[in-house]
Amino acid sequence: MQGLDFTVVAPYWDLLLIGAWWTAVLTVSAGALSFVGGILFAVIVLYAPVIVAYPVRALMWVFMGTPLLLQLFLIYFGLVQIGIDIPALAAGIVGLGLHFAVYNADIIRAGIVAVDVGQTEGARSIGFGKWQTLRHVVIPQAIRNTAPPIGGNLIALLKESSIVSVIGIAELVHSAQLAISETFRPFEFYITAAALYYILNLVLEAALRLFERHVEASR
Amino acid sequence: MSTQLPMVEVRGARKSFGAVEVLKGIDLSVDRGQIVAIIGPSGSGKSTLLRSINHLESLNSGEVWLDGVQVNQKLHGQAFERHINKVRQQMGMVFQHFNLFPHLTVLENISMGPIILKGMTRSDAHALAHSLLSKVGLADKIDAYPSRLSGGQKQRVAIARALAMQPKVMLFDEATSALDPELVDEVNAVMKQLAAEHMTMLIVTHEMRFAGEVADRVLFMDGGVVVEEGPPGDMFRAPQKERTRTFLKKYLSA
Numbered sequence: 017m018q019g020l021d022f023t024v025v026a027p028y029w030d031l032l033l034i035g036a037w038w039t040a041v042l043t044v045s046a047g048a049l050s051f052v053g054g055i056l057f058a059v060i061v062l063y064a065p066v067i068v069a070y071p072v073r074a075l076m077w078v079f080m081g082t083p084l085l086l087q088l089f090l091i092y093f094g095l096v097q098i099g100i101d102i103p104a105l106a107a108g109i110v111g112l113g114l115h116f117a118v119y120n121a122d123i124i125r126a127g128i129v130a131v132d133v134g135q136t137e138g139a140r141s142i143g144f145g146k147w148q149t150l151r152h153v154v155i156p157q158a159i160r161n162t163a164p165p166i167g168g169n170l171i172a173l174l175k176e177s178s179i180v181s182v183i184g185i186a187e188l189v190h191s192a193q194l195a196i197s198e199t200f201r202p203f204e205f206y207i208t209a210a211a212l213y214y215i216l217n218l219v220l221e222a223a224l225r226l227f228e229r230h231v232e233a234s235r
Numbered sequence: 236m237s238t239q240l241p242m243v244e245v246r247g248a249r250k251s252f253g254a255v256e257v258l259k260g261i262d263l264s265v266d267r268g269q270i271v272a273i274i275g276p277s278g279s280g281k282s283t284l285l286r287s288i289n290h291l292e293s294l295n296s297g298e299v300w301l302d303g304v305q306v307n308q309k310l311h312g313q314a315f316e317r318h319i320n321k322v323r324q325q326m327g328m329v330f331q332h333f334n335l336f337p338h339l340t341v342l343e344n345i346s347m348g349p350i351i352l353k354g355m356t357r358s359d360a361h362a363l364a365h366s367l368l369s370k371v372g373l374a375d376k377i378d379a380y381p382s383r384l385s386g387g388q389k390q391r392v393a394i395a396r397a398l399a400m401q402p403k404v405m406l407f408d409e410a411t412s413a414l415d416p417e418l419v420d421e422v423n424a425v426m427k428q429l430a431a432e433h434m435t436m437l438i439v440t441h442e443m444r445f446a447g448e449v450a451d452r453v454l455f456m457d458g459g460v461v462v463e464e465g466p467p468g469d470m471f472r473a474p475q476k477e478r479t480r481t482f483l484k485k486y487l488s489a
């Protein structure tokens with residue numbers, strides 16, 4: 017049995033910070049993709065002609081009904097086979113982003129439907145077109161009203177992002193595993209990684225609260 | 236002198252919801268600067284008529300014209316979209332429940348239309364919003380969100396928002412029905428001011444006294460038809476039709 021000795025972490029601190037940095041990059045990029053993709057999917061499912069809406073629905077169903085791990089393998093290892101070679105980081109961002117976009121789309125779709133029809137009539141009566149009404153009136157309200165669950169998905173995304181270590185992206189868990197393979201001190205490194213996740217989480221939650229405070233101002 | 240083109244004209248308007256015919260052939264002509272009050276019992280089709288004029292409802296048959304342009308012309312798809320969006324810019328509509336945009340400030344509510352639809356510069360649109368807010372007595376609320384306003388203030392902002400598009404006609408659908416009684420006058424005062432400026436207006440209302448004060452003509456609807464119309468003096472003092480008399484007796488005694 018070994019005692020705990022966190023001094024073993026010190027030489028690897030840079031490695032862990034770089035890992036945390038890539039986790040942040042992944043979360044922000046995939047988060048942005050999941051947000052924009054969520055809006056896009058929601059609008060397509062609600063308003064696009066079936067010839068567009070149906071394939072998108074099928075895609076959403078696939079992303080919702082299969083494990084994220086499998087989706088990552090498919091994007092990174094599978095697509096190469098048909099000639100689409102995506103760098104690991106891009107594959108990770110696309111995989112995570114699309115996976116969470118599907119969940120966001122469900123939330124945003126419900127949010128759009130829940131916006132009072134008087135809002136649409138108010139905008140149309142001024143002369144706004146269908147798309148302008150969606151863009152300037154309906155979607156902004158749907159987003160505000162669904163900010164808490166979408167924020168929840170973003171926090172889930174931060175935590176789930178560790179899964180992309182399996183396709184070799186040097187994010188936080190990956191860095192910790194690298195350090196462990198050299199030092200054989202899993203406990204210290206996993207605890208340190210957990211602490212770093214916790215800090216990232218705090219930063220993300222603070223950013224979300226800032227947005228919610230902004231929304232509260234109009235309530 | 237050639238006869239002047241009406242500002243709003245409705246010819247043979249028919250509208251059904253499912254099997255129920257709500258408008259059964261309505262003819263209506265409103266001259267430039269004229270103010271027409273539409274009264275009638277609940278469910279008589281007043282809102283449907285007003286909403287048909289700016290095509291929030293589409294008629295089954297009949298025509299609607301605004302200043303010589305047919306509103307409900309037979310265009311398809313995108314062509315009709317473009318047409319109706321242009322037409323609606325020229326008609327202001329004020330709703331019973333205000334329909335202000337809650338995520339935008341008062342300033343943004345008012346300036347958004349001119350900026351996005353008319354390509355007005357931000358500073359011009361803000362100046363316009365400011366002058367309209369002064370006009371409706373709410374200059375100090377320019378940065379407030381609608382949720383911070385009383386019903387009467389909301390409705391005055393909604394009127395300013397409609398006026399910002401510099402419409403040729405204003406449509407009011409029971410603008411004061413959702414307000415507490417003590418807030419009705421401040422909205423009515425704004426409408427009277429518009430009347431004094433010769434804005435063409437169609438006003439659906441349950442307030443007979445206000446209709447009498449402001450309208451050039453009162454139109455009584457019942458069961459999807461115009462039963463009777465005339466100057467407010469005649470309509471309220473000496474209605475010709477039995478149905479009008481019954482309706483007015485109920486309202487004027489209340």
Ligand SMILES: Nc1ncnc2c1ncn2[C@@H]1O[C@H](COP(=O)(O)OP(=O)(O)OP(=O)(O)O)[C@@H](O)[C@H]1O
Pocket residue numbers: 252257275276277278279280281282283284
């Ligand atoms: N979208 C709709 N779908 C089905 N029926 C409708 C719809 N809108 C209105 N109606 C019906 O059409 C009739 C006329 O409605 P409308 O709102 O025009 O009456 P109104 O004269 O404005 O009444 P009120 O004074 O209560 O506002 C009513 O019977 C109403 O239930």
Ligand SMILES: [Mg+2]
Pocket residue numbers: 281282283408409
């Ligand atoms: Mg009505």
